[in-house]
Amino acid sequence: MELGPYLMLATLEGSVTAAVLALTAVGLSLVFGVMRVVNIAHGEFFMLGAVIAYVLTRAISGHPAVGFAVALVVAPVLVGVLAVVADMTILKRLDYDPERTIVATIGLLYIIQQLTLMSYGPDARPVEAPFNTRLALPWFEWGENGLAMYWPWGLSTTSYKLAVIGAAVVLLCGIWAMMARTRIGLVMRATQADRDMAQAFGIPVEKVYAMVFGIGAGLAAMAAVLIVPIQQAHYLMGADPLLLSFIVVIIGGLGSLPGTVVAAILIGLSDGIISVFFSPTLAKILATLLVGLVLVFRPQGLFGTRGV
Template sequence: MELGPYILLATLEGMITASVLALTAVGLSLVFGVMRVVNIAHGEFFMLGAVIAWCVAQMLGGHPAVGFAAALVIAPLLVGSLAIAADMTILKRLDYDPERTIVATIGLLYIIQQLTLMSFGPEARPVQPPFNTRIALPWFEMGADGFKLIWPWGLGTTTYKLFVIVAAAALLLAVRLMMTRTKIGLLMRATQADREMALAFGIPVERIYALVFGIGAGLAAMAAVLIVPIQQAHYLMGADPLLLSFIVVIIGGLGSLPGTVVAAILIGLSDGIISVFFSPTLAKILATLLVGLVLVFRPQGLFGIRSV
């Protein structure tokens, strides 16, 4: 097979990574943008989404599509409710102080992780995809008679992987519409712009904070439900999404949702291509190096606004 088909396959894998990463990072960016809280436990909310998806699939049984559809609803709701409870019982009592909330979310990370280990166990467990038909992909080759369509052996993907990309794009569009076209989005943006002014106008800021924290965790859980049929549910699987989400949020601009999506696509594609041709470790090294360059030459990120 020529180099071109390999690049196409790597790009498809990178788009899957980018799609899931964008959902996860948008949740983290939303929390920081509105609440000014750095949620270190964000990766554990991702992990909980995958674990709950496995539990729902096991409990319902039957056709995999039934359990998957139920997990798409149940996992984000349960994880979002847990995040709201954590906000009201922990972060609110700390008055959302930046330093103390970092320590608190680190503690929350270990609590969730260890409780999951005790209940779920240390094994990685697969979730069967609802559909997984293999699709052969065409390639163009230059011949004596010009370009012709060929079907190289091994060049293909699955319907579920394509579904992950489409579903993530639809969810990101829904978040965008929520932020720009709904009343709750208007209240979030008002709270983000000026907390004191929002309080003066009677906006229930603490309720908005709780809702935003729940939505951010729910998006991470939704991303995990989408990816767990490709990967496996494991109690330590939250570390990489957390690291990559921070990288994406820093590059895109803290609190900038469009910047987060663009940075997720950039990091996801580069991670997929570099991992296929070289190694996943090199991809992480280059992503971290990119963060360093952004912090040096453009501290506010690609789409962030420089503070005066």
């Protein structure tokens, strides 16, 4: 097979990674942008979403799509509620102090991880996709009679992977619409701009913080539910999403949602292409190197501002 078809396949795989990474990283960026809290436990909220999806799909009999649809709604809500409780019982008592909240969320990370290990177990477990039709992919090349389409052997993807990309695009557009077009988004942006001034105008800042923390965790859980039929639910699966989310947020600019999405696409596509042609380890090395270059030459990130 020529290089072109392989590159298209790698790009599709990278697009799936980018879609899930964008959802996860936007949740992390939203929390930092509004609350100025670096949530080290963000990856564990991702992991909880996958584990809850596994439990729900196993508990609900019938067609796999039924259990998966329930998990797609219930898992983000449960994880979001847990995050709200954590905010009200831990972060609020620390007055959202940046240094102390980092230590607190590290502790929350280990609590969630070990409780999941004790209840769920150490095994990685698969979740059946609601649909998973294998789709052959066409390729075009110039021949004696001009441009012709043919079907290279082995060049294919699945309908579910394409659905993951589409679902992520819809959800990201929804987040943008919420932030830009709704009263909730206006309140969140006002709190982000000036906490004291927002409080003086009667905005319940602590309730806004709890809501934002819950939305950020819910987005991570949603991303996990989408990706768990492709991967497997495991109590240690939160480490990679957390690392990649931090890489994306640093490159895009802390608190910048457009920058986060662009950086997620960049990192996701490069991870998919480099992993196919070289190795996943090289992809992580290059991503980390890119973070170093951004921190040296543009510390505020590609889309951030020096005031952030």
